[in-house]
Structure formats: structure tokens, C-alpha cells
Amino acid sequence: MCIISLIIFASLSFNSNEIFAKSTSPRPQYSAAWKAYKRLTKSPRLRKDRRAWLKVIRAFRKVYLSWPENEVYAPKSLYMMARLYKELYGYSGRKKDLREAIERYEVLFERFPQSPYADDALYHAGVLYLRMGQKEKALSYWKRIILDYEGSDYYRKAARRLGKKKVSKLKAQKRTYGTRTSGDVLANPYAVVKDIRHWSEKDYTRVVIDVSKNTHYHAGFLSENRKKGLPKRLYIDITPARVAKDLEKKIVISGGLLKRVRIAQYDRDTARVVFDLGKTSKTKVFNLEDPFRIVVDAFGEKYPQRPLCLPPKGKLTLAQQLGLCVRRIVVDAGHGGKDPGAIGPTGLREKDVTLKIAHFLKKELEKRLNAEVILTRSTDKYLPLEQRTAIANAKKADLFISIHCNAAPNRRLKGVETYFLNFALDEEAMRVAALENATSRRRIGDIKGILTKIMKNSKVEESKRLSKFIQNGLVTTLKKRYSGISDLGVKQAPFFVLIGARMPAVLTEVSFISNKREERRLRSPKYLEAIAKGIAAGIEEYVKNTELIANLGMGN
Numbered sequence: 001m002c003i004i005s006l007i008i009f010a011s012l013s014f015n016s017n018e019i020f021a022k023s024t025s026p027r028p029q030y031s032a033a034w035k036a037y038k039r040l041t042k043s044p045r046l047r048k049d050r051r052a053w054l055k056v057i058r059a060f061r062k063v064y065l066s067w068p069e070n071e072v073y074a075p076k077s078l079y080m081m082a083r084l085y086k087e088l089y090g091y092s093g094r095k096k097d098l099r100e101a102i103e104r105y106e107v108l109f110e111r112f113p114q115s116p117y118a119d120d121a122l123y124h125a126g127v128l129y130l131r132m133g134q135k136e137k138a139l140s141y142w143k144r145i146i147l148d149y150e151g152s153d154y155y156r157k158a159a160r161r162l163g164k165k166k167v168s169k170l171k172a173q174k175r176t177y178g179t180r181t182s183g184d185v186l187a188n189p190y191a192v193v194k195d196i197r198h199w200s201e202k203d204y205t206r207v208v209i210d211v212s213k214n215t216h217y218h219a220g221f222l223s224e225n226r227k228k229g230l231p232k233r234l235y236i237d238i239t240p241a242r243v244a245k246d247l248e249k250k251i252v253i254s255g256g257l258l259k260r261v262r263i264a265q266y267d268r269d270t271a272r273v274v275f276d277l278g279k280t281s282k283t284k285v286f287n288l289e290d291p292f293r294i295v296v297d298a299f300g301e302k303y304p305q306r307p308l309c310l311p312p313k314g315k316l317t318l319a320q321q322l323g324l325c326v327r328r329i330v331v332d333a334g335h336g337g338k339d340p341g342a343i344g345p346t347g348l349r350e351k352d353v354t355l356k357i358a359h360f361l362k363k364e365l366e367k368r369l370n371a372e373v374i375l376t377r378s379t380d381k382y383l384p385l386e387q388r389t390a391i392a393n394a395k396k397a398d399l400f401i402s403i404h405c406n407a408a409p410n411r412r413l414k415g416v417e418t419y420f421l422n423f424a425l426d427e428e429a430m431r432v433a434a435l436e437n438a439t440s441r442r443r444i445g446d447i448k449g450i451l452t453k454i455m456k457n458s459k460v461e462e463s464k465r466l467s468k469f470i471q472n473g474l475v476t477t478l479k480k481r482y483s484g485i486s487d488l489g490v491k492q493a494p495f496f497v498l499i500g501a502r503m504p505a506v507l508t509e510v511s512f513i514s515n516k517r518e519e520r521r522l523r524s525p526k527y528l529e530a531i532a533k534g535i536a537a538g539i540e541e542y543v544k545n546t547e548l549i550a551n552l553g554m555g556n
């Protein structure tokens, strides 16, 4: 099992020139959308036509998507979309419309907390949550109005909804906020930016911002300012958040991609982290959870183009068989150090098993494929998840193989399965992912939208193909030597240890450490060696069945 993390709230991936691309005014487009809205509300015939509503929503959506950073029109458009969905619900009675409305309100006040529409959005989102029967959620939004929008239009309405008692408690909390100790986390709405960690290699830098708890963030670019001698910059605004007092406020990073990092309290609620960009051709920002952290990847102009490797159409040439697509493999032994992973009925620790397999596998792959093999860890040490994929990216690996042991409450469960990163398709995959991610199934469902964005850059098809070969190699090899080997097949699930990897990446659950018989086998070096041979055989078959199609770049 893995203490892996979960992506939430937001994930951004963009090329550095996108954000400032638009310079014309959004006003004409917005007022056209507004007129369409007026026409709709005045016509009883149109009002009954769902398509007419969606058409107007699309018009506002277009304004928002064309000027997503515009402080005036972006929140206004979001507000109108939410309002339209809410009114549409009045006709349709569909819960889905209600949820769409809530989502627009939420994006509005999270992205534009300074907008005059933010308190409206908080208030109405609360009302809609109440209508959906989620009272706690409603109360939490109204509380935010009391805390952050005193004197606003909706302050009194929110206060009425909450009742006198709750409001005076909140007010007291607000007054004493400044003297609160960090132990009083529950009442403190602010996250703390605690630490900045970074790894750099040629053409690749990963920076991780450690934040004390789940919070919201927004990334954008600041263009070069020659007068002030400022280069182009990437900034991340974290809100509501404070910067830890003892945190180094200026950090110099080697490697020349994200050259300098500055951390400052931008305004009362916002901690801003600014990166001076060097010869950076692409940046990627996403977050992980448990603990919450924001990951920034920067790739240099010379970061190698990943070739497109597909199944061969015809007979393979010798060069192809030598494996142009697979020269360097990163093998990741799951867990380690303070994280033991799953523990078997008689005390065998997953971290020890995976490390032994990793060593066997390295030897096997060097022998069979003459490939260069890099282990994320070669001893019993703790490695955070984001460092594992950082190693694979920094080393420009062609494949990433993460080794784990399965565990289930039902001790009779046994067998071998191999996963690639994608949405879970069945209950069982969902269960394993929830276990491995140390999170609930419901939350995995919640992040669907975010995962969609990330998947765009992942090597899903290649990873799937690789999984099939590895699973087949494992099962065939083990069956030759052992009885009762169950083939649980290739599956897909949102395993977050695979997120952010630039190459085909798989996670294999080699056996159930929670099953008595398989635990006993996992104690035997012979069995572990057979597992390594099986994985290596699978990778070899994959290499033989892969053709270098073209150098198509990094995927986007």
C-alpha cells in the first residue's frame, strides 16, 4: 500500500505565452451575451427551451474563457453562468443544473475573492447547497462572508441565516485571530506556507511548496519588465494563507530554469511565491495532498523530446529490437524509511520486499536489455512521492516502474495485478486506489475533472501496453514455478505516484502481503527473484514489440 497523495482543487498546465495573448476588450462580447440573456428572460417560449438557456450560458462561458484573468469580466461571466444555471433549474428541476450553478459560484469566489461578486457567490452557493440538503457546506460558506466580507451586501443576509450565536462567536474569533497559536488549527482559516524544496538537473527543475493544510491557489505569469530589470516570472498565489516567519524568503536555485524564488505576504489573505524564469520552455503546476503541497515542474528548451513509441506495423529491424525506445529505466521500490507500507500477518514489511525486488530487477534488466537502470532508492530510506517522479523526469527515463504489494481486509484475496494511471473502472480498482492513496472512494470520484486535465499529458496508451506486457511476464514466469498464482489482470486507477511522470509509467502489485501464503512466499528470495525475472521478461517483450514512430515532442 502507499501513502500516496491526491490531486484536488486545481491543476494548471500551460505554455508561458498563453495568458497574455488577449488584449482586446471583453466588453462587446459580454454585452452581446447580456442582451441574449435579456431576450431569453422576456420570451415565455424561449424560457421553456433548455437549448436556449444553454446557448446563453455558452456565450458567457466564451467571455470567461477568452479573458480568464480579467478581474472585471471573468467573475461577472462566472456569475452570469451560475445565475443562468440556477434559473434553468427552476424550469428543469434537474439536480445537475444546481450543481453546475454551485460550481461556477465556487470558481468565482475562489479565483476572484476581491471581486464585488464574491460575497454574492458565497451566499448563493450556500443557499443552493442547503437546497441540496448539504447544510454544513452552506453554513461554512456563510461563515466565510462573516469573516471576510464584513459590510458587504450579503453580510446581513448571511448573518440572518447563521443566527446571532454563531455570528458573535465568529466575530470573537476574528478579533483574536492575530494572537492565535498554531495549535488552534481548526478555528484558523489560514494555511501556512511552511517550506520550499527543490531538485534540479540539467533541463529540469521541480520545486515543491509545502503548505500546512488544503487551500486554494492560482498560478499565472508576469511579463518581463525591462525598466525594473525583472525577467518573465511565474507566480503562485495561495489563499487564504500566511508565510511562515522562519521561512527563507529568497531562494536561489541552480540549473537556470526557475532561477530565484521569492515568497511574500502579497496582501492580508494571499501568500505569493514568485519564480524568476530562465530558459524555461514549459511549466506545469499541480498539487498533491496528505500533506498538501504544490508542485512546480519546469522544463528547459533542451529537455529531450520523448519519442513516440508504438506497436510495430511490420517486421522489426535490428535497431528497433535493440530498444531505441527504452534505454533508461527508473525502478521505484515502494515506501521506505518511516513509511513501512503494508504489513503482513506475521509482520513482513512491504518496504523491505519492494526494495529487494528492485535490486533483483535492476540486475535482471541490465543483463537482459543492457539498459541503464536507476533506482529511486537503493536503501531503506524515506522518499516523498513527488521526489520519485522527479527522479524519473530529471533522469529523462524512458520507463517508470513502481513496485508494491497489495493488501486487503479480506485475507483470502491473493494474486498479481498491474496498473496504469487512469480513472478507475470498477469497484475493486477503486478500493485498491483508495487504499494506496490513503483517501476515501468518494474523493477519488470528486477529482475526475482534474484528472482529465492531467491525463492529457500522460502516456496513457503506452502505459497501458506496458502494463499488459509486465502483467503477462509476471504471471507466466510465476506460474512456471509456483502453484495457485492468480492473474488479476491489468487495471486502471488514479494512483497518484504515477502523476507527473513524463514517460510510460506503471505500478505493479506483485502479490498480496495480507494473504498468509503469499506473505510466506514474499519472504523467500527465490520468489522475489522470480518476480523480478517476470517483470523484466515483460519489459523485454514490450521493447521487442515497440517501434519508434517519431520524435513528436513532449506530448503537448
Ligand SMILES: [Zn+2]
Binding pocket: 001, 002, 003, 334, 335, 341, 342, 350, 404, 405, 436
Ligand atoms: Zn504500496
